[in-house]
Amino acid sequence: MAKKFQELVKKFDTIRKYTRDFYVYGFKERDEFSYGSQRGYDNERRRIESYLSEWIETEVVYGKKRVRLEIDPHKTTNNPLAQVWQSKSFTKNDIFLHFVLLDIFSDGEKWTIQELVDQIDEEYLFHFNDGYLLDSLTVRKKIKEYTGLGIFQEEKIGRECIYSLVPPLKLDADIRRAISFYKEIFPIGILGEYLLRGQETQVAPFQFKHIFPVQVLDSQVVVELLEAIRTKREVSFKTDRNQFDRFIPVKICSSCESGRQYLIGRVVGKRHLYSIRISFIADVKLGGAAEQFEQVQQQFQKQRSLTWNAAFTSRKTQKLKVYLEIDEEKEQYLIRRLEKEKRMGTVTRTGENEYQFSIAVVDMVALNPFLRTFFGRIKRIQCSNRNWEQQFWKDYQQMYTLYFGGEQDESTVS
Known part of the structure; x- marks a missing residue:
C-alpha cells in the first residue's frame, strides 16, 4: 500500500532546498533534482503546491512537466515563502x-x-x-x-x-506598521511574521521594487549563527559538499545586488577566512567558546578593507584607476551614482568632464559587474593586474559586438 502523503514538514532543510530550487532556478524537470528520490521530489512538490498554489507556474516541454515559483513583489505586500514555516509535523x-x-x-x-x-x-x-x-x-x-x-x-x-x-502581545498600529516593513527588508523577517499573527489584520502599506523573498528560508540558520557570533562560540554545520567542525563565525554579509547571504569565519587550525553561502548551510550546532574569536574578527576587519564583496582571499593587493568621461552639465546623476555605489575607493575630478575612480582590492574580478554599468563612459584603465585588464577589454569588445555588430575602434578603448 502506498504511503499516505502528509502536508506537514518533518525536516525543514528538505523543503528549504526544494523551495529554493523552484524559486531561484525554476522550470526543472523531475529527474533534474539530484538530491533525494523521485518519490521524495513528488512529495515535496505537492507540499510546496499546498502552500504556494497561487504563485506556481508550470509548463510542459516534450511531454515533461516543469514547475517554478513566480513571486512578483509588486502584487503582494507579504512574502509568500513565509508560509512554508507554518506546517510542522506533530504527534x-x-x-x-x-x-x-x-x-x-x-x-x-x-x-x-x-x-x-x-x-x-x-x-x-x-x-x-x-x-x-x-x-x-x-x-x-x-x-x-x-x-x-x-x-x-x-x-x-x-x-x-x-x-x-503569558499575556497576549498587544501592538499598536504604528508598531504593526513598522514590523510589516521590517519583515520584508531585514534578515530573519519570519520573526515579524510571527509577531503579527493574532494581531488585528492590517494591510501593509509597503510594496517593494527589489526584495529577496527567498532569504526567509534561511531564517533558522541565520538565527543560530547570529547567536554563535553574539556569544563568541564555535559552530559545526554541513553544506552540500563539506562538513565543517569547530568553525568560528564572525560576520554575516548580505548582498544588496543578488540577495545572497554569506557566513564569514575561520576553521580552528586554519589560517585563511572562509566565505560560505548560507543557503548551502544546514544542521547548525553550537559548540564551546571560541578562544580565537577576537583574532579572527581582527583578520576579517583587516581583509574587509581590501575586499569588494564577500569573496575573501589571500591574494596580493592590486591597484586600479578607471578614467570616466561624464558630461558634468547633463549627467550629474552619474557622478552621484558613482559616489553612492563605489563602496570603497575614491572618486576624483581629473579634468573637465573627466573623473577618476581609484581602488585597491585583492580580487579584481569582483569589480566587473560594477564597472560594466559604466561601459561607454570608460576612457582608459590603469591596473597592476595586466591579465585582468586584457580580459576586461576583451569582454568590453564582445559586448560592443553583441549590441552594435562589427568591432570598435581600438583607440577608444585603450
Whole structure:
C-alpha cells in the first residue's frame, strides 16, 4: 500500500532546498533534482503546491512537466515563502496537549504540573473510550517546551513550580506598521511574521521594487549563527559538499545586488577566512567558546578593507584607476551614482568632464559587474593586474559586438 502523503514538514532543510530550487532556478524537470528520490521530489512538490498554489507556474516541454515559483513583489505586500514555516509535523500527543493546555490556561489561573495532569484526566480524557492516557512526564515536557517558547511563564513558590499563560502581545498600529516593513527588508523577517499573527489584520502599506523573498528560508540558520557570533562560540554545520567542525563565525554579509547571504569565519587550525553561502548551510550546532574569536574578527576587519564583496582571499593587493568621461552639465546623476555605489575607493575630478575612480582590492574580478554599468563612459584603465585588464577589454569588445555588430575602434578603448 502506498504511503499516505502528509502536508506537514518533518525536516525543514528538505523543503528549504526544494523551495529554493523552484524559486531561484525554476522550470526543472523531475529527474533534474539530484538530491533525494523521485518519490521524495513528488512529495515535496505537492507540499510546496499546498502552500504556494497561487504563485506556481508550470509548463510542459516534450511531454515533461516543469514547475517554478513566480513571486512578483509588486502584487503582494507579504512574502509568500513565509508560509512554508507554518506546517510542522506533530504527534497525537502534541496536537491534543496544545489545545487542551491553552483551554485550561485561558481563564488566567495558575497551575502546577500535577494539577494539570489531574484536570486533563478528569475534564478531557474522561470523554474518550479508547483508554487514551497521558503520564505526568509527557505533560511536564510539553509545559517546559512551551515555557521555553514564551507561551507559558514559570514561577517558583518554595520547592514547587507553578505555570500561567503569558499575556497576549498587544501592538499598536504604528508598531504593526513598522514590523510589516521590517519583515520584508531585514534578515530573519519570519520573526515579524510571527509577531503579527493574532494581531488585528492590517494591510501593509509597503510594496517593494527589489526584495529577496527567498532569504526567509534561511531564517533558522541565520538565527543560530547570529547567536554563535553574539556569544563568541564555535559552530559545526554541513553544506552540500563539506562538513565543517569547530568553525568560528564572525560576520554575516548580505548582498544588496543578488540577495545572497554569506557566513564569514575561520576553521580552528586554519589560517585563511572562509566565505560560505548560507543557503548551502544546514544542521547548525553550537559548540564551546571560541578562544580565537577576537583574532579572527581582527583578520576579517583587516581583509574587509581590501575586499569588494564577500569573496575573501589571500591574494596580493592590486591597484586600479578607471578614467570616466561624464558630461558634468547633463549627467550629474552619474557622478552621484558613482559616489553612492563605489563602496570603497575614491572618486576624483581629473579634468573637465573627466573623473577618476581609484581602488585597491585583492580580487579584481569582483569589480566587473560594477564597472560594466559604466561601459561607454570608460576612457582608459590603469591596473597592476595586466591579465585582468586584457580580459576586461576583451569582454568590453564582445559586448560592443553583441549590441552594435562589427568591432570598435581600438583607440577608444585603450
